[in-house]
Every structure is written in C-alpha cells, then in structure tokens.
Amino acid sequence: MSGEVLDTGALISWSINQMNGCVVTPSQREEILKIAPEREVVINTSNLIWKMPDEESLARASKFAVDTGDMAGLSKVDLELLALSIQENKKLITDDYRLQNLAEKAGINWGSISTKGISKLWEWELKCLACKKEYPTPEVPNKRKSDWGECVDCGSSLKLKRKK
Ligand SMILES: [Zn+2]
Numbered sequence: 408m409s410g411e412v413l414d415t416g417a418l419i420s421w422s423i424n425q426m427n428g429c430v431v432t433p434s435q436r437e438e439i440l441k442i443a444p445e446r447e448v449v450i451n452t453s454n455l456i457w458k459m460p461d462e463e464s465l466a467r468a469s470k471f472a473v474d475t476g477d478m479a480g481l482s483k484v485d486l487e488l489l490a491l492s493i494q495e496n497k498k499l500i501t502d503d504y505r506l507q508n509l510a511e512k513a514g515i516n517w518g519s520i521s522t523k524g525i526s527k528l529w530e531w532e533l534k535c536l537a538c539k540k541e542y543p544t545p546e547v548p549n550k551r552k553s554d555w556g557e558c559v560d561c562g563s564s565l566k567l568k569r570k571k
Pocket of ligand 1: 535536537558559563
C-alpha cells in the first residue's frame with residue numbers, strides 16, 4: 408500500500424514504511440516542525456514525495472470547497488492536500504472530518520489514519536449565535552480557524568456550525 412496523499416496527522420503517526428512513496432506538500436514541513444519536531448528525522452528518512460499542487464488543481468479544490476461550504480474550515484495545507492489528491496488522482500489519508508467530507512463530495516477516495524471516519528456527510532453554516540442570522544460560508548481558507556468576525560446586525564461573534 409503506497410502512494411496516498413497524507414495529511415499531517417499521518418505524518419505524525421505513520422511508520423517510515425507506511426509513508427514510503429506517499430505524497431505530501433512542502434507546507435507540511437513547517438507544521439511538523441511546529442507540532443512534532445521529533446518526527447523530522449523519521450520524515451526525512453522515509454521516501455516521501457514532496458509536491459506542490461499546480462494552480463489548476465488548487466482552483467478545482469477551491470471550487471469544490473466553496474460549493475460545499477467547507478472552505479471556511481480549511482487551512483492552506485488542507486486545501487493543498489485536497490488539490491494534490493485531485494491532481495495525482497490518489498487516495499487522501501486524513502482524520503479531519505471536514506476534509507473527509509469534502510473528499511467524499513469531490514469523488515476522491517479517502518481513508519482515515521486511526522479513526523473510523525465519518526458516518527455521514529456534514530454540511531456547515533456560518534451563523535450568529537445571538538440573533539441566528541446566517542451568513543454565506545467564507546470563500547478563502549481561514550488563518551485563525553475560530554475567528555469568523557462579527558454579526559452585522561448585533562455585533563456578536565459568528566460561529567461555524569455543523570448543520571443539523
Ligand atoms: Zn447577530
């Protein structure tokens with residue numbers, strides 16, 4: 408088994424052998440150095456393929472994410488991984504429910520690192536918790552995952568919620 412696109416969770420928990428031949432993006436190196444610097448040697452030892460998705464794949468991934476409303480919760484790395492899976496036509500390995508949800512909707516095979524994965528698809532809504540006003544989900548990845556700005560009507564913080 409090899410050749411999957413790996414999210415950073417897999418880079419942290421998979422063995423050298425499991426990671427051989429798998430595809431990752433250069434942006435993940437920064438994440439690893441920040442979150443799990445002790446993994447650097449393992450990652451450098453395994454035969455990973457470091458690759459940036461091309462602009463066309465990034466544009467396709469962005470379009471999927473905007474269409475499904477998932478873009479709001481995605482990081483730059485998440486978006487690159489989705490784009491890589493599209494570009495390389497490879498399975499995406501992630502435990503991030505949002506990425507799994509998006510891969511499912513984009514028709515990309517995905518697998519989980521250690522959990523069972525989602526049992527059903529999720530949808531997201533950006534909403535004011537105070538007055539319940541709904542907002543369109545943002546169209547760019549969010550740098551700070553929890554900061555969605557304020558409600559124009561009442562000034563309360565907006566929250567990204569899973570649609571029931
Ligand atoms: Zn409000």
